[in-house]
Amino acid sequence: MGMKGKMIVSLEVKCEGHSVYDIFHTNTHHLPNISPSRIKHFEINEGQIGKIGSVVSWKYYEDGKEMFAKTVIEAIDPRKKSITWKVIDGNLLELYNSFTVITSCEHWTTITLVYEKKIEDTPEPLALLDYFIGMTKDVEGHLLKK
Numbered sequence: 001m002g003m004k005g006k007m008i009v010s011l012e013v014k015c016e017g018h019s020v021y022d023i024f025h026t027n028t029h030h031l032p033n034i035s036p037s038r039i040k041h042f043e044i045n046e047g048q049i050g051k052i053g054s055v056v057s058w059k060y061y062e063d064g065k066e067m068f069a070k071t072v073i074e075a076i077d078p079r080k081k082s083i084t085w086k087v088i089d090g091n092l093l094e095l096y097n098s099f100t101v102i103t104s105c106e107h108w109t110t111i112t113l114v115y116e117k118k119i120e121d122t123p124e125p126l127a128l129l130d131y132f133i134g135m136t137k138d139v140e141g142h143l144l145k146k
Helices: 017-025 028-034 126-145
Strands: 006-012 041-046 055-062 066-077 081-092 096-105 109-117
Touching: 006 017, 017 028, 017 081, 017 126, 028 041, 028 109, 028 126, 066 126, 109 126
Parallel strands: none
Antiparallel strands: 006 109, 041 055, 055 066, 066 081, 081 096, 096 109
């Protein structure tokens, strides 16, 4: 069993939390247009946008490298405006036994990365945390233009 970790970042956004949640929950397919320097492609493989059990594929850029992730939506909590995405395939699983991303958009936008490293020397996913910070700022900028 590898070493488990959790990283959390909370960002104050100038737009309403429900607007950010709407992008992450029901308008996720717009993220490649909102944040093109971070997200290259988003595709629904099974299910529907914003539904528990739906499987989606992402092509994204981390530290300038194109990466791939296939995720399943494990949980949605409309009251807390949170979504839980579990990685089931892709680059992250080369380094981690498990990897989950939780977004929550109540008063602040909070991103939580929960993971289990395959080996102790695996680096903390700081670049991915930075990726999510940048994507959240891109979403905020997009919403403030409206």
